Amino acid sequence: MRTAPEVTLGLTVSRQxxxxxxxQISDELRHLVATRxxxxxxxLPSSRALAHHLKVSRGTVLAAYDQLxxxxxxxxxxxxxxxVNPALDAAHPAIRVEKTRPKEHRPTPGxxxxxxRPGRPNVDRIAGAQWRAAWRKAAATSFDSxxxxxxxxxxxxxxxDHLRRMRGVVRPADQIVITSGGREGLALLLIALAEAGRxxxxxxxxxxxxxxxxxxxxxxxxxxPLTTDDLGLVTDNLPTGEHAPQLIVATPSHQYPLGGSLPIxxxxxxxxxxxxxxxxxxxxxxxxxxxxxxSPLPALASLDHPQEGRVITLGTFAKTVSPGLxxxxxxxxxxxxxxxxxxxxxxxxxxxxxxxxAMAEYLDSGELRRHxxxxxxxxxxxxxxxxxxxxxxxxxxxxxxxxxxxxxxxITGAEAPLLAAALRRGVAVSGLSHYWGKATDGRSGIVFxxxxxxxxxxxxxxxxxxxxxxxx
Amino acid sequence: MRTAPEVTLGLTVSRQxxxxxxxQISDELRHLVATRxxxxxxxLPSSRALAHHLKVSRGTVLAAYDQLxxxxxxxxxxxxxxxVNPALDAAHPAIRVEKTRPKEHRPTPGxxxxxxRPGRPNVDRIAGAQWRAAWRKAAATSFDSxxxxxxxxxxxxxxxDHLRRMRGVVRPADQIVITSGGREGLALLLIALAEAGRxxxxxxxxxxxxxxxxxxxxxxxxxxPLTTDDLGLVTDNLPTGEHAPQLIVATPSHQYPLGGSLPIxxxxxxxxxxxxxxxxxxxxxxxxxxxxxxSPLPALASLDHPQEGRVITLGTFAKTVSPGLxxxxxxxxxxxxxxxxxxxxxxxxxxxxxxxxAMAEYLDSGELRRHxxxxxxxxxxxxxxxxxxxxxxxxxxxxxxxxxxxxxxxITGAEAPLLAAALRRGVAVSGLSHYWGKATDGRSGIVFxxxxxxxxxxxxxxxxxxxxxxxx
Numbered sequence: 014m015r016t017a018p019e020v021t022l023g024l025t026v027s028r029q030x031x032x033x034x035x036x037q038i039s040d041e042l043r044h045l046v047a048t049r050x051x052x053x054x055x056x057l058p059s060s061r062a063l064a065h066h067l068k069v070s071r072g073t074v075l076a077a078y079d080q081l082x083x084x085x086x087x088x089x090x091x092x093x094x095x096x097v098n099p100a101l102d103a104a105h106p107a108i109r110v111e112k113t114r115p116k117e118h119r120p121t122p123g124x125x126x127x128x129x130r131p132g133r134p135n136v137d138r139i140a141g142a143q144w145r146a147a148w149r150k151a152a153a154t155s156f157d158s159x160x161x162x163x164x165x166x167x168x169x170x171x172x173x174d175h176l177r178r179m180r181g182v183v184r185p186a187d188q189i190v191i192t193s194g195g196r197e198g199l200a201l202l203l204i205a206l207a208e209a210g211r212x213x214x215x216x217x218x219x220x221x222x223x224x225x226x227x228x229x230x231x232x233x234x235x236x237x238p239l240t241t242d243d244l245g246l247v248t249d250n251l252p253t254g255e256h257a258p259q260l261i262v263a264t265p266s267h268q269y270p271l272g273g274s275l276p277i278x279x280x281x282x283x284x285x286x287x288x289x290x291x292x293x294x295x296x297x298x299x300x301x302x303x304x305x306x307x308s309p310l311p312a313l314a315s316l317d318h319p320q321e322g323r324v325i326t327l328g329t330f331a332k333t334v335s336p337g338l339x340x341x342x343x344x345x346x347x348x349x350x351x352x353x354x355x356x357x358x359x360x361x362x363x364x365x366x367x368x369x370x371a372m373a374e375y376l377d378s379g380e381l382r383r384h385x386x387x388x389x390x391x392x393x394x395x396x397x398x399x400x401x402x403x404x405x406x407x408x409x410x411x412x413x414x415x416x417x418x419x420x421x422x423x424i425t426g427a428e429a430p431l432l433a434a435a436l437r438r439g440v441a442v443s444g445l446s447h448y449w450g451k452a453t454d455g456r457s458g459i460v461f462x463x464x465x466x467x468x469x470x471x472x473x474x475x476x477x478x479x480x481x482x483x484x485x
Numbered sequence: 486m487r488t489a490p491e492v493t494l495g496l497t498v499s500r501q502x503x504x505x506x507x508x509q510i511s512d513e514l515r516h517l518v519a520t521r522x523x524x525x526x527x528x529l530p531s532s533r534a535l536a537h538h539l540k541v542s543r544g545t546v547l548a549a550y551d552q553l554x555x556x557x558x559x560x561x562x563x564x565x566x567x568x569v570n571p572a573l574d575a576a577h578p579a580i581r582v583e584k585t586r587p588k589e590h591r592p593t594p595g596x597x598x599x600x601x602r603p604g605r606p607n608v609d610r611i612a613g614a615q616w617r618a619a620w621r622k623a624a625a626t627s628f629d630s631x632x633x634x635x636x637x638x639x640x641x642x643x644x645x646d647h648l649r650r651m652r653g654v655v656r657p658a659d660q661i662v663i664t665s666g667g668r669e670g671l672a673l674l675l676i677a678l679a680e681a682g683r684x685x686x687x688x689x690x691x692x693x694x695x696x697x698x699x700x701x702x703x704x705x706x707x708x709x710p711l712t713t714d715d716l717g718l719v720t721d722n723l724p725t726g727e728h729a730p731q732l733i734v735a736t737p738s739h740q741y742p743l744g745g746s747l748p749i750x751x752x753x754x755x756x757x758x759x760x761x762x763x764x765x766x767x768x769x770x771x772x773x774x775x776x777x778x779x780s781p782l783p784a785l786a787s788l789d790h791p792q793e794g795r796v797i798t799l800g801t802f803a804k805t806v807s808p809g810l811x812x813x814x815x816x817x818x819x820x821x822x823x824x825x826x827x828x829x830x831x832x833x834x835x836x837x838x839x840x841x842x843a844m845a846e847y848l849d850s851g852e853l854r855r856h857x858x859x860x861x862x863x864x865x866x867x868x869x870x871x872x873x874x875x876x877x878x879x880x881x882x883x884x885x886x887x888x889x890x891x892x893x894x895x896i897t898g899a900e901a902p903l904l905a906a907a908l909r910r911g912v913a914v915s916g917l918s919h920y921w922g923k924a925t926d927g928r929s930g931i932v933f934x935x936x937x938x939x940x941x942x943x944x945x946x947x948x949x950x951x952x953x954x955x956x957x
Contacts, residue, residue: 140627147624148621148623153612155612156806156809181495230831311495339836359668360672365812365840366811367620
């Protein structure tokens with residue numbers, strides 16, 4: 014791994030400096046060693062290369078090296094190589110800069126042997142032959158000289174096709190912007206809609222995805238929690254007039270976390286609200302590809318007018334591939350797309366062209382659909398295990414699961430002691446109350462994922478959860 | 486590419502519906518065809534699969550298919566396959582949704598045969614064996630279940646090493662956050678420093694990189710243009726007290742576009758300003774690896790106190806690899822890093838884990854340093870061509886170039902007619918006046934890149950530029 018050193022050291026000499034040239038060089042090198050810019054054992058440039066670089070004679074450099082060899086800062090290594098004396102590591106502990114390990118910034122439940130916190134799909138089978146081929150092809154091509162702010166045209170086409178086939182949403186490719194995922198897409202939209210001096214009002218489901226509250230807060234928006242029940246967002250009393258939010262973010266296909274699918278009447282009411290209030294609706298379509306039982310209602314976006322549309326599809330491959338993929342999309346009507354593209358032009362497209370090419374290739378090959386189908390089978394089977402695990406427990410209710418990769422189990426007792434008991438026995442889950450922005454409506458329970466663990470750990474984790482629920 | 490269709494259509498049937506089940510299915514399918522969710526030629530699910538999905542008998546589905554076959558919406562294809570009638574394409578032009586090509590959102594100079602607008606490195610030789618191997622390895626590994634918000638630990642280590650070797654900036658890996666590039670890094674920093682209700686004041690060089698003005702503006706900050714001359718930012722009259730910006734963004738190594746390297750006295754004055762005003766300095770180190778003549782001054786960050794530090798390094802691989810790579814970094818003292826990580830935890834890490842792994846592999850292999858050295862040779866040679874092209878022209882001044890991949894040529898005449906004349910002859914460049922936020926200081930000229938073109942196009946482009954300068 015260690016390569017011949019180039020002359021990239023911040024060394025300078027000056028004819029105006031009263032010190033002799035060799036002295037200038039040795040002083041600077043000594044400083045670089047003392048401040049650990051040059052580290053014990055590291056090679057120095059050859060005297061020839063450094064002389065050429067500094068525009069001094071080779072003898073000047075050799076004189077400086079000799080001085081430092083004599084002082085013990087440097088040591089001759091094999092051939093004509095000169096390195097920083099490896100013994101300095103022990104000799105000068107005072108100047109040592111700690112090689113600290115990067116902090117992992119996880120919540121402590123991350124330490125649990127069985128991590129059932131929600132949000133992680135199964136990734137055991139993603140890196141198959143088609144996946145590797147897609148990335149191999151993507152990396153073998155040179156970069157385009159002028160990447161498009163909206164995203165690679167081929168990927169936008171592939172996403173348009175994906176949306177049409179999987180969700181019944183018909184958008185041409187030029188109404189799609191590539192994002193690095195759901196949260197980045199929402200942030201982009203909020204920046205595009207922001208107006209100077211007036212904070213944006215954003216309505217969110219309560220309970221709901223915490224990040225749908227946190228992203229607007231970070232971007233200075235005012236978050237309005239909206240009442241949400243087991244069927245989804247309650248549309249009876251949506252704020253109108255001057256109190257109306259400019260934007261409502263909802264999960265109509267599969268409310269998070271409660272699991273409801275928004276009834277058609279509420280869908281129409283929501284669209285009506287948008288028309289009457291000149292508001293926009295973000296349809297967070299985070300896992301609707303993973304529905305594995307009963308027929309889904311069509312996407313809210315498919316009920317919208319394609320040109321005048323008020324529904325923006327917030328899409329991601331986080332649940333079908335992995336949150337670490339870093340590729341998602343926004344699909345919207347032209348008037349919204351134009352504002353998104355103006356922001357992209359200033360802030361840049363965050364997704365690597367290599368990743369965009371690979372994802373386009375993977376989508377075009379049809380392999381994502383096959384992978385998704387395999388995952389649906391896996392998750393449906395695991396749902397059976399979850400339901401069975403809690404069967405017959407009094408005071409415990411497993412919410413219906415029509416898709417996705419998380420489960421909600423409501424209990425009658427207190428939530429915090431149950432979470433603590435599970436964690437003591439090595440199983441990390443989330444508390445149901447965590448999903449409310451304000452106070453909960455009195456429910457307590459646990460939310461956990463069954464995607465990103467092995468069969469064995471899931472079985473062990475479920476046994477622990479059943480046992481702590483039974484004791485509670 | 487066409488695969489057997491899964492049942493992902495948004496079809497539903499209801500026992501409460503007064504219509505017979507086959508009628509419900511045929512009505513819905515007709516609607517899907519009419520709205521082009523199902524397109525001419527596309528296969529339908531097998532009757533068996535759809536029956537299973539809808540929980541109806543297979544005969545019910547077959548009855549619906551037969552009806553639509555009779556109406557001409559569907560057609561029997563080979564085997565037992567049923568497809569949407571391909572003839573519908575011609576028969577129903579009214580319902581055709583235009584398959585529009587994605588807009589390319591480039592400024593019109595993008596149409597020029599020889600595009601010398603600045604900012605594009607040479608990418609002909611990036612996709613070599615080491616590059617491909619790095620991505621191959623990165624794609625062959627499964628995803629980590631819980632990606633780190635700050636970035637992959639291995640990449641943060643590799644960047645820390647890169648900064649130390651190439652720039653003399655010593656930061657442990659936990660003081661580095663991975664970004665998707667310079668603009669994304671600046672945006673992240675601005676979000677992290679924002680305070681509710683009070684717009685951030687950001688000082689920028691004038692003239693300077695347009696995106697260093699545009700990014701703060703997009704994020705609601707107040708941009709303060711700061712006087713900048715041929716040596717870089719003028720530090721005599723930096724605003725202090727209540728008028729002081731919280732942040733100054735500067736390019737001390739290689740001022741953009743004028744090319745100066747900030748003298749040591751101004752560097753110290755800038756650090757002093759930061760201490761006295763409790764301000765921060767962003768050192769935009771966009772191309773300092775590409776310095777190819779004379780020794781660089783050390784990075785401003787290397788003069789800063791490592792723990793109490795007020796200098797934030799804004800780094801990118803856009804100029805050494807490509808703007809399309811989508812990988813960069815921020816390096817800062819712990820108190821700034823903690824704020825950046827809090828934002829990352831809410832907004833997410835935008836860079837794909839595959840890209841992070843590949844970049845770590847590529848850095849660790851030493852290949853980026855070798856590639857950068859090759860590019861330095863290439864750009865130095867091309868600089869010679871640029872200088873030669875304008876030699877002896879009266880009223881024309883080529884600015885000194887100590888590195889990088891763009892040139893500034895000042896002229897005495899008017900700028901706009903010269904740009905237009907060059908574009909008419911097929912060569913796109915930028916105007917020097919474009920880099921001032923306010924009015925220019927009276928200079929006019931052209932700024933152009935010599936990285937991202939072939940030798941042949943560069944020679945042809947230079948001949949045109951010389952000729953239009955001579956005529957002006």
